[in-house]
Amino acid sequence: MADTCTLHLLHTNDLHSHFEKMPQIATCLKTRREQWESQQEHVLTVDIGDHMDRMDVRSEASFGKTNVSVLNRCGYQYATIGNNEGITLPKSKLDSMYEQAGFTVIVGNLLDRATMAPPAWAVPYAIHTFGELRIALLGMTIPFSSYQNMGWEIREPLPVLREQVAALRSSVDIVILLSHLGYPTDCRLAQEVEGLDVILGGHTHHTLPHGERVGNTLIAQTGRFGEHVGHIRLVWDRAAKQIADVSAELFETGQYEPDQRLLAFLQKEHERAHASLIRPIARLERDLRVNWTEETPFGSFLAASIRKWTGAEVGIANGGLLLSDLQRGSLTFAQLLKSVPHPINACAVTLTGSQLAAVLEQAIQPQIVHRELRGCGFRGKIEGWMAVDGLRIRYEDSEEPHIVAIEVNGQPLAREREYRVGTVDMFMYNRLFPDLLQGREIEYFLPEMLREVIASTITDTALVQNAFLPRWEKVPSPGSGHAIERSKGDER
Template sequence: MADTCTLHILHTNDVHSHFSSMSRIATCLRQNRQRWEALGEHVLTVDIGDHADRMDVKTEATWGRANVEVLNHSGYEYVTIGNNEGITFPKERLDALYEQATFTVVLGNLIDPATGRIPPWAASHAVHEWDDLRVGILGVTASFPPFYKLLGWESKEPLEHLREQVAALRPNVDVIVLLSHLGYPDDCRLARELQGVDVILGAHTHHQLERGEHINGTLVAQTGVFGRHVGHVRLVWDRVAKRVREASAELLVSSEYPSEPVLDALLAKKQEAAEKRLDQTAVELSVNLNISWTEETAFGSILAASLRKWTQAEVGLANNGLLLAPLKNGRVSYRDLLHCVPHPINPCAVSITGEQLYKVLQQSIQPQTVNRELRGFGFRGKVTGWMGIDGLHVWYETGDSPRISRVEVNGEALDAGRTYRVGTIDMFMFNRMFPELAEGADVRFYLPEMLREILAQTLADTELIAAALQPRWLPLAPS
């Protein structure tokens, strides 16, 4: 037996249901596996989560099972979950997601409170063995305790949990690989503070690490987003010295590989079935609902009113940039709603003072806010857009620097010292675009329903629709 052996790890992350990349990824995995195994070298194929994204019709219509079929077909051996699997799927759907998986889901920090253990569809760790190499595999996902709790899960803080796992696993394996959907900053922290992990394969923050990074003896790698690249980590294990002699990382360009006809045909079939399934009627509309990101619209007011109603708040706020397609008078399908509001965003309620509410409204009408490009935090649009409001009438002076002159809350003048309950979107709690909202009190998140599922109910409310046709933002000439 040779003194060294070579391990290749092919990894993807944050594909986000970009099925157009998946066929080429499958070819990349297959061709490289065949090439390296023909040389007597070892290969592992892994995905680090957020493979599924419910903005795609195939994912939405199958509750992610189309993604699992693609992972199966592509020859993946190990995966962990991301927040898009963990907190955009209701618990019963996540429990069923991997029933037909031919790979192992490795996930150590998600607990089912009913049993006090990880769910039965996951393994806390795995050991992949060849005659001359034993690889321990761990997996963790980003911990969002309030969200997971609302969905019926408990998420553990990963660092201390991983310390225990590594200490138990290290004596029994040659190499430890961590599948981490925590994000690049946390991966760097783990590399500095967690001894005994040879490779951290990352995700979540969409960092594209061309050659990986070596931190405190650990190789950190991440491939970017949307399946544009497949990561390749190469390890040389020294059997005599019992250590990793070489560790390197690179990115392979997915588009440079040919698509796989069998998988292309499968995806076309899935697309047709998904379109048909989502073509069911969600609601009948009596009006046309147009969109605009730069001015008040009835549709924006309806979304704000829907959030206010859902959260039983006094005021509703929702930026028009959330609305990506108009809805026409007549039959509205679930597919129409998905195209209109594809975000994995949930309602929330927060308490702020009248003074804080005034600041939010004042900031929301500034041109730099309306036209600000947005990325991340579940947002699937392009710009913030005008702020849709409900429970409010706002008089404002137009111009290059608009200024609010007067605000009424449910027919009464805004009281700067009073506390108001505001129904809005969870995104504002994280991106700090409106600090007054992010710093508010008594925040409550509403899961699992997303915006489109709420609209499917509120668009049938004829009184809510009729009220939203009346302007709430009332322009005045500059003084």
Template structure:
């Protein structure tokens, strides 16, 4: 037996259902695996979560099971989950997601709230063994504690857990690899604070590390997003010295590999099949709901009213930028998906009248309306005009708009009084409106996404009729 052996790790992260990348990724994985294994070298293929994204019709219609089949057909061996798998799927759907997985899900920091046990579809750790090498594999995901609790899961703080897992595992393996959907800053902190991890394969923050980054004795790697790259780690293990002799990281652009014809054909057929599944009528509209990102619309008002109704709040707020297409007539579930592809949930927050006034004032500033948004679940382009419900606002437009009067359900706003506001969870994270994020008694509503809520509320004729009446009153037009 040779004194050294070579391990290759091919990894992806945050593909977000960009299925057009997967036939290229599948070719990349297969081509390199065949070549390296023919040389007697070892290969692992892993994904670090957020492979599924419900904005894609094939993921939406199959509750992510098509993603699992694509991972199977591409030859993955180990995965962990991201927040898109963990908190955009109802508990029963996540429990069923990996029933047909041909790979192992490694996830150490999540348990079923009812049983206190690891989900039946996951293991807390894995050991992959060859004759001359033993590799321990751990996995953790970002602990969105409150969201997971509302869905029936409990998440654990990852650092102390990993410290215990590594201490128990280290003596029985040669290498420890962590599949981390915590994000790049947390990966760096983890490498600083916890010894014994040779490789951290990262995700969540969409960092693209061309040649990895070494923090103390740990090599950190991440590939970006949307399947643009396949990451490659090459390790040479010295068996006699019992240490890593060489370690390097690089990225393979996925489009440099030919699309796998079988996977391409499968995905094309499933596109047709899943589109048919979502052709079912969700709602029949008696009015047309058109939208504009730059001015008040009845659609924006209807969305705000839907959030207010769903959260049983006094006021509803929702930015028009969430609405990507108009709706009219018979609206299918596919139409709702195209209009609202975001994995965004409702939430309720308590604001003082003073805070609410500042939010409304900020919302009509041109730079806010036109601001481009990225991340935090948003799948649109700009913030757009703020749709409101339970409010009437008199304002003056212009380069520096100002508000003259605000009424809440027919009464002049009281700066000292607390109001319950129904809005979207995105505002709690992106701090576009600081007063919203700093409100009190924040409550999130899961598992329904915005489009699932509209499938119910748009059947309410009274809500639609009321949404036709302007809530923003431009004094210059009076």
């Protein structure tokens, strides 16, 4: 028997349903596995979560089951979940997503709230053996608070991980963490948890060409959207019972020819998904057009839909959430998916009049309207103009726009009074509007996404018609020293 054995880890993360890359990934995984196994070396293939993203029709129509079929066909052995699997699917759909999985799902910090046990479709850890070599595989997903509203109990990863490593370290040779926690958290875990050999990361879309060493731990991550497949080569010294060498690299997916059988499967899945999503849900009498830098009826309708859905007095939402027009005539769910592909939910928060005014004042500044957004479920490009409902606002249109008067449902805004405001949960995560975060009684409306909210409200003819009434009114800028017009009870 040789003094050493070699283990290869092939890993992907954050594909976000970029199915166009998956046939090439399939070829990469297959050819590399065959190469190394022919040399009597060991191979594990794992995915680190956010493989699924409901912005693609195949994932939307199948609630992620098409992604599971792809993972099966590519020969994955283990996976953890990301937030796109965990909190964009209703609990019943996540419970059924992995029914046909040919791989093991590992997630150690998620429990079913009804039983306080791990989900039926996952294990908290796994032990994989190659002869005498024993490998512990752990999995952690980012602990967003939204899990609590969807029937799950989510736990902070650090204490769970410490407990698992302490229990397993003495009985295994290698400990590998599948981490959908993000690069900064991975670095912290490497520093604070003794006994982690490798962290295969995701969530923050970092591209680490050769991995990074933090203490005794190698951290690796492949970027996003299937642009790379990660490879860890680990040499185990049998006599010394320790890792003799470990290194990381990335394979460019574009260098591989697509797997033709997977390509054909995905084409059929696309046709089937599209057919299921072109069902008519409403008929529009007028176009609802998109314009990210000014008020539009479509934006106003989004704000009105959120207001109605949450039962709030006021609705606000950024126009950058709307990616394509809705044309007059028959409207299908597929068109809504194209226009509003985000895994974003409605929420409600109680704000004082002063806080609401501050949010609106900040929202119309050019640097905010044109600000590029990333993360927090946003699938667009820029923040866009703030759409509102239940409000009439007069503002000076200048280099630094300034609000001069606000009415709430026909009454002057009272700065000391509290208002219930319906908006989007993204604002609670990206911290763009600090005054919004100072509000009370934040309530998340799950699991319906914005497109599902619109699908429910678009049949309200009056709501659609009212969206064509302007909410924002430009007034001439009177020049410097102009006093702010204050409504009755509008005191700072």
